[in-house]
Amino acid sequence: MRRATLLLCLLLASSAATAEEPVAAPLLTAESYAGLRSAIAPTPEESAWRDVGWLPTFGEAVAEARRARKPIFLWAMNGHPLACV
């Protein structure tokens, strides 16, 4: 809800442009900083996937699985799944 309100404020602030006018970016100032930061930063819900306790390499999982005597679950993607995909 807080994010939705902030996004609405930012949208209104940048909505002076019409189809004929060039698009303008929101103005980054000390006054607009907190609202823009909140609009960019992931919410706790969006970041929840990071709480799983991922190890960042297959090799580290092998070492840990030997120690913990557990199976390995590996999420393998083009681009590192914990970073830029």
Add this chain to the structure above:
Amino acid sequence: MIARRAVYTDPKVRALLTRFVPAADEVGRLQRGKDPESLLFQKVAEQGHYAGRTVPTSTRQGLYATTVDGRLLASINHNDPARVAAMLEKALAAWDALPEAERVPAEGWDGKGELRRLEGRYPNDGLVLRLTSRDLPRGGGAAAPSPSRGATDWRAAAWNLDYVWLRREEAAALVPEARQVGATREVEGPSLDRLARVALVDNVRGQTYPAPKESLERARLTSTVTAVEGARVTLALEGEARWEQSGRWPIGGNGPATPTRRGFEGRLLGSATWDADAQRFVAFELLAVGLRWGATQYNGRHDDLAPQPIGYLFELAADGPAEHVAPAAFWEYGW
């Protein structure tokens, strides 16, 4: 990106994952490498959902459950949490059916040893920043940044992550030499270059390339001391960047390359705290807000080429293993 939101927030998937050692890794190196880690992955993958596949691609992307010696328990490549949960249950049933001695055999690779991974270059005494990128609200009432598919499209809420690494001396290059309020420094060299043209690219919907050096038209970051308390120096950061590149990319996927221009123009603003005794940043936050335009092959902008607002948040990464992942364009660092 869809999996982040849909699969790993699902309560059943998360509960099942507690019985595994969860790991994530980049598949390209693993499926082509010749080191013990890659060879073990290839053994697993060639028992899995894409075993032997070469058409339409030879990718081995997906989710794999395996024993430490590469015995596949189950695999899938899907973003439906119910199907992933079913795969995990299948894997656990296979694990439970294994004789104890076969679950973790003594022989085989131990997961240790020297591997030629980029993570081995992690700058322990430098500056590591987590970088979030996201579309910002658009003007003219166009709230959904996915013109061709509407507001239900995952791309309307897309955001991405990357990391920025600075070595100790590159981090120190952000700090004015004089430790007194009002002292300034115009940041230059690799530190500025890495922020302006390697980090400020449009990867909101998928990976793209760093901007070439020759495309950088303006880049400035001014660091000003605003407070000094003992060894702690507080800095205000302010600057701007603009780059534009003309090129040819198959922006719709794997079709023919078409001429396209892409770029970024925007402002930077933030603050940081430098510990002069430890010679490292103990706080750092920087926003970049501006316009992006254009597309490349894999960044999902084929129907969204016109300039639109984008924002970036640079912040200190945590020191845990999950944030030791190398920057996507590490090859551009020249390390």
